[in-house]
Amino acid sequence: MTFAASILTSSALAQNPPAELLQAAGAASASGAPQKVLRVCQDPKNMPMSDQQDRGYENKIAALMAQKLGWKLEHTWYPQRMGFIRNTLKAKLPDSEDYKCDVVTAVSTDFDLGLATKPYFSSTYALAYVKGRGLDAIKTPEDLLKLDRSVRDKLKIGIFARSPASDWLLKNGMTDQMVSFQPQTGDAEQYPGQLIDRDLASGKVDVAIAWGPIVGYFAQHAGGVPIAVVPFAPEADGIRYGFSIAMGVRHGDKALRDQLNAVLDASRPEIARILQEYGVPTVTIAPLAGKPGASS
Template sequence: MRITALARIGCMGAFCVLCAVASPSWAQDDDAQDRVLRVCQDPNNLPLSNRDGSGLENRIAQLFADKLGWKLEHTWYPQRMGFIRNTLRAKLPDSDRYKCDLVTGVPVGFDMGLTTRPYYRSTYAMAYVKGHGLDDVHTPEDLLKLDVARRKALRIGAFIRTPAVDWLLQHGLIDQMVPYQHQSGDPEQYTGEVVDHDLADGKLDVVIAWGPIVAYFAQHAKPETPMVVVPFPPDASGLRYDFEIAMAVRHGDKALRDRIDSLIGSSQPEIAALLREYGVPSVPMQPD
């Protein structure tokens, strides 16, 4: 499996990227005529998307559809190996129409589609349960200042092939890592379980993962297990923890890409409010 920016971020279930594909540019013209915004989303990937419409990307897609005065339709598929092949690149049976036309969350630089301008930038974060001996940890550096015996006793959950692993390697904590894989093969499992279950239940002392996921499930933790979220700041050592998130259409569908770009630009106040509502650790966007 080729490691891409998406796999490095680890925020969407890690696609298995095979190749980019070109497609005709008439798809958006048809969409404009029938006034339907067709999005490709994961049905069980909170805080980003969920079949019940409660995810951040669900809400933004609905916002865009409302502004266009269009109907919103979904194609649901778990965001793991085969996601793009079975959604953005898949046609309906006995039809030339694609199942969906817009993937609502990809990293800038994603090469399996034509990307929009970014609509937010976030960073990795760590989380721990308050009152369990880590309350003095307010930055990642604070964790490194713990005495050696305490550090060696930590159980730190992290997803493989992500910046979290790089950080643990750099600071001699790889032996404390409890590894997780994004692609479990079980569509009922979700990335946030590492916080929602394993951290809350005491199986882990610390979780390091994509900030929007960590922050959302920490925000929704039970009162008896209050959690603290510690975002990673920019790192002078060259390790990267922050990423800009965009949307993607099929290669060649510039008309839809431009329409979504315009909506992202005109919806900045609403998007910012949603990011705050979901507790997303925000990093200032890179200048154009």
């Protein structure tokens, strides 16, 4: 689950509250000075998060940030998998001292390859099943565990390998029912949502467990098949299912990080509406000590 254009110095940021930062950004855009650019690196084929046609919720949130700053939005596209940060945020353009981008979206708040902003949402893993196929009594993940063994032991449960979902099945003695999928196959034509809109909808698996935004979005886009979405608690029985999502900038780029924090704080209602449109299950998670977007 995959990871400088600054208009104010750190000292100026320290003297201006967020509202003034936003006013300053808008004034700079309207003054006739060269327009600033928000350069963002995102995955070109990773719905519902992002794609090259700007259809993902991370695309919409990045566009909102640029709009609020009064900056032009530019993209560099790169698959968000192993080596993503090395090849984007830390990579310079050919024959240039400029980096490919200054911001990456959809990183965790404990992002250690750069500086993380404040989180702009938190979500959790979710369980999904097709309504009307005998599982409608499941309203929480624990309800699945309470099913009669004659029913439960026959279920085929689709999950991504090495995830909280596999930990949950292992903890509850259900590994024999696990149908494991690789999250990163290297095949550009495959996408995580196939677990929901293809394999679950068709009956190849009876239950699917995946990252909540994937489950929520593809449950809405399964060709009319009615799919129930059942979120996990952010943490239960020693397993962490919930994660807070932030943007990342390079180490030392505190001014840009602080500007993004100001815009994120001012944009929370709009971000919430975007996430709701995409069916993202949101949860509340206590921030980690010292994370993220601290002034240090």
